[in-house]
Amino acid sequence: MFNFMRLFGGKSDSSSEQAHKRLKFVLIHDRANVSPEIMEHIKNDIIKVISNYMEIDQKGMDISLENDEDAVALVANIPVNRMRPVVGRKH
Amino acid sequence: MSEVIVITSGKGGVGKTTTTANLGVGLAIRGKKVVLIDTDTGLRNLDLLLGLERRIVYTLVDVVQKRVNYGQALVRHKKYTNLFLLPTSQVADKTAIEPEQMLDIVEAMKNEFDYILIDCPAGIEQGYETAVIGADWAIVVTMPEISAVRDADKIIGRLQASNKKIKLVVNRIRPQMVKEGTMLDMTSIDDILSVECIGQVPDDEKVVDSANRGVPVVEWKDSAAGDAYRDIVGRVCGEEIPFKPLEAETFWQRLKHVFGH
Ligand SMILES: Nc1ncnc2c1ncn2[C@@H]1O[C@H](COP(=O)(O)OP(=O)(O)OP(=O)(O)O)[C@@H](O)[C@H]1O
Ligand SMILES: [Mg+2]
Numbered sequence: 001m002f003n004f005m006r007l008f009g010g011k012s013d014s015s016s017e018q019a020h021k022r023l024k025f026v027l028i029h030d031r032a033n034v035s036p037e038i039m040e041h042i043k044n045d046i047i048k049v050i051s052n053y054m055e056i057d058q059k060g061m062d063i064s065l066e067n068d069e070d071a072v073a074l075v076a077n078i079p080v081n082r083m084r085p086v087v088g089r090k091h
Numbered sequence: 092m093s094e095v096i097v098i099t100s101g102k103g104g105v106g107k108t109t110t111t112a113n114l115g116v117g118l119a120i121r122g123k124k125v126v127l128i129d130t131d132t133g134l135r136n137l138d139l140l141l142g143l144e145r146r147i148v149y150t151l152v153d154v155v156q157k158r159v160n161y162g163q164a165l166v167r168h169k170k171y172t173n174l175f176l177l178p179t180s181q182v183a184d185k186t187a188i189e190p191e192q193m194l195d196i197v198e199a200m201k202n203e204f205d206y207i208l209i210d211c212p213a214g215i216e217q218g219y220e221t222a223v224i225g226a227d228w229a230i231v232v233t234m235p236e237i238s239a240v241r242d243a244d245k246i247i248g249r250l251q252a253s254n255k256k257i258k259l260v261v262n263r264i265r266p267q268m269v270k271e272g273t274m275l276d277m278t279s280i281d282d283i284l285s286v287e288c289i290g291q292v293p294d295d296e297k298v299v300d301s302a303n304r305g306v307p308v309v310e311w312k313d314s315a316a317g318d319a320y321r322d323i324v325g326r327v328c329g330e331e332i333p334f335k336p337l338e339a340e341t342f343w344q345r346l347k348h349v350f351g352h
Contacts, residue, residue: 014271014272015272015273016269016272016273016274016276016279017272019237020275020279020282020283022237023237023241023283024283026241027244030244030245031244031248
């Protein structure tokens with residue numbers, strides 16, 4: 001297909017670059033045996049727990065699996081808007 | 092002692108049998124004594140690619156069921172007399188051979204040959220186990236396509252779990268597409284799979300032509316895929332052979348393609 005974005009110097013990845021990125025993503029999950037569906041469940045549970053203590057920016061939140069020299073890490077980036085008042089906090 | 096190599100892939104149809112045939116002939120041309128074992132029971136093709144389909148008398152299944160010993164089932168190549176095929180049955184299915192039985196046969200053959208190459212069927216079921224069990228190391232064949240690379244990774248994980256060393260062959264590369272950024276190249280597949288690459292084979296019409304004739308391209312002087320296979324043979328023998336850049340089509344070749352020859 002004719003690619004206008006590339007013709008006018010727009011920043012669209014070539015399809016081989018897209019394949020590279022998509023494979024990197026999908027293989028981290030394949031290797032760890034963690035499907036993207038499970039990641040979604042983990043994310044929702046994390047939100048539930050943290051919301052007991054802090055008010056977080058759910059839209060800005062991002063959790064992912066990352067490969068770091070043979071080990072897989074669960075990396076979460078959770079922007080905090082503010083702490084919840086101490087009163088009523090569960091122990 | 093033989094070196095036992097299994098040629099496997101994950102996704103089907105990526106060029107395992109083609110690679111096995113070319114490697115076998117290439118090693119035989121170098122004077123090695125080679126046996127090729129077809130484990131794709133029920134869907135055998137290695138005999139066709141080598142032009143040996145009319146010379147089969149007994150198969151791997153006969154050997155497993157102890158009707159004959161392996162020597163009686165071997166088909167000797169007419170032109171390369173140090174090249175042998177151990178064909179499999181076209182009528183039985185994969186359950187006819189248990190992995191342990193295959194292991195016994197490979198062990199029995201180990202003193203007779205320099206190389207034992209095993210052509211693995213597609214998939215990860217019993218046929219895979221049978222093909223892989225007796226191998227010292229594996230060649231994983233893949234294509235520069237997103238689904239073939241993903242499936243290769245699955246097989247690589249399996250092989251690593253059973254402590255097999257792995258080398259990669261990327262088959263059917265189209266240099267013109269790589270140049271245009273519409274196809275993954277060897278370097279990026281290497282980066283994704285983290286496995287040492289021992290070959291990049293271009294997509295080449297002559298592979299089909301050679302299959303028609305039953306004469307693998309590795310012995311053809313004017314074939315880009317043949318060149319690539321000769322390099323792979325050298326690397327399997329332990330030589331350090333630098334990778335040559337694959338040639339994209341020239342302007343005139345492209346014009347010829349556009350106008351259909
Ligand atoms: N480098 C190449 N250039 C052009 N065609 C090729 C190339 N390699 C393989 N082919 C073609 O691709 C098809 C599949 O090849 P082959 O039978 O070797 O794959 P396979 O992995 O053994 O398949 P299966 O999983 O069914 O056993 C064949 O038609 C073959 O001719
Ligand atoms: Mg095959």
